[in-house]
Amino acid sequence: MSKLTEIRWHGRGGQGAKTAALLLADVCFKIGKNVQGFPEYGPERMGAPITAFDRISDNPIRVHSNIYEPDFVVVVDETLLHTIDVTKGLKKDGAILINTDRKAEDLMPQLNGYKGKVFTIDARVVCMKTLGKYFPNTPMLAAVVKITGLMEPERFLTEMEESLKHKFAKKPEVLEGNMKALKLALEEVH
């Protein structure tokens, strides 16, 4: 694996793509990486397309530009495939991860001839089975860890459990559902 991994997130305002990007930076920091997680800000409103970015590196990160040639792209809302060229600049030896109930081959016409790997996950199903509510960022976070190989899934789950315990100290009942969502997402990404 190269020393720098660059990830671009596409989502819609309110879905938590920015939060997921920051959570990924957070968990990678915990395993000793240098991280940079940041959103691109436009007029903020629910449902508007938003982009967020992660740089994960063994070396200190100095560059402060957006990411134009990502190693990985994550699409949190598949309706964006109609309007945004999500594979733009995506490296061929990288991969794209899409939240969808469709199969990868059915999505190919919307990926502008992308030749790299295409992964899918149905985050809605994962959420409904484990959380009972649709918060796509939780399963997407687990799925992106799986496809990028940034860390071992077991290590990821251990680190996430620790930070969720802290985050939901006053709502322990939320912890179990979130952990189930992460575990199921690791299995459900194909």
Add this chain to the structure above:
Amino acid sequence: MRIKNRMSGNEALGQAIRQINPDVMPAFPITPSTEIPQFVSNMIANGEVTTHFIPVESEHSAMSAALGSEAAGCRTMTATSSCGLALMWEELYVAASSRLPIAMCVVNRGLTGPLNINAEHSDSMGARDSGWIQIYAENNQEVYDNMLQAHRICEHESVRLPIMICQDGFITSHAVQNIVLEDDADVKAFVGEYKPEHYLLKANETMALGPYANSPYCMEAKRAQAEGMIQAKKVILDVAKDFEKMTGRKYGFFEEYKLADADYAVVAIGSAAGTMKDAIDKLREKGVKAGLLKVRVFRPFPGEEMAKALENCKAVAVMDRCESYSTQGGPLGAELMSAMYRNKNKAEAINIVYGLSGRDVTVSDVEGVFERLADIAKNGVKDKQYTYLGLRG
């Protein structure tokens, strides 16, 4: 204990304020202010600081309240951004001329219009002649470190001027990156207690603040104020030395990156400097002697020192994240080129406006600037000395 952490530039300033624990923080609690007052409010609610927070109805009032509390003898901080800073304008001058060492977090964003919320230096650059010390940062670590040094500089008896601790809006204010936070007790000892000599609540000392001054007195007062800015130069370096002893992190008026033997140099303020360092490393691999001068202190302006640091360069590009509409370039370009002329610096110099309203600056954009500098060193400056980077059609 010193802690390795990760957080945004705004969170880093929240942590700095927690450690400094100022007496008073008046702030406008919503946009265009920053998240910083929100973080501080949480800390107050959690009992982590004893700061008195004054939620005010506008930025004009935020600075007015800051004037009052600092004059009363309280260590006072606030935070703002963009048009919020613009609304403080009148009071900025009152703070400086009343010699009130207020420390303010400025998250640099553009001013309207077109309406835009993204990174640009036009807000604080517009206030460059208001008499405030201005210190800029490349990343979250630097803005945190600058804030820890702020009070030692601005409250110093030979300075007594307000200070802006600036960082780039969104690019560093909202980006989560690694950071080292210093030990709470170490910071407390380093910053020290605020012991103003004269203040309104001082027993047995009556004083007037902000009186009317006729022309026989006003000019002397302004010259005395300028003296504070002159003295700030020494204090900034002294404080940086002490800070280095505590943290190992070295600061000065500016950072020189591979500049000593550079044929071509860029001069810039803020987050783009990091991107420029990556570009310089790439060019150095190809044998191009590229370097960077990253400005940290803009007020007082270290013109002579910068001109000297650039004296062996063949060509220099001064980069401004701000348009001044003077038709002569941006503020950094105008002031640095003037300093280079006075110090008989022989390098060819151009001024480039870049990154307005958050326009992204990439490594390859910077490589393009160095290509231009190589051509200028060979063939002289052919086009206008003041151009835009990456301007479309």
